[in-house]
């Protein structure tokens with residue numbers, strides 16, 4: 773059986789050996805159903821507001837990552853935030869902006885956007 777792990781021909785850059793600074797890791801679903809519901813546009817809104825608050829990959833900031841399906845598709849677009857383990861349904865640009873300002877900058881959970889009760 774052929775070995776499928778290789779570094780031959782893989783692009784490399786020194787920055788790609790660096791773990792970005794961050795206090796929270798945010799995962800926005802860009803799976804097929806969340807994308808149909810506008811997740812890619814919400815991604816731009818999240819990123820723009822995080823940059824405006826200097827919260828992208830900074831100490832105390834956010835590592836914003838796109839994912840495939842996180843499973844509760846009917847409640848999406850889905851965004852999860854760690855270390856707080858918050859599952860949010862983001863239904864509008866206003867929701868995205870509020871999540872940045874209240875949770876990702878202000879540190880407070882946005883209870884009315886949660887799609888899963890926190891334990």
Ligand code: FES
Pocket residue numbers: 801802803804805806807840841842843844845846848849850
């Ligand atoms: S496509 Fe986003 S949760 Fe399934």
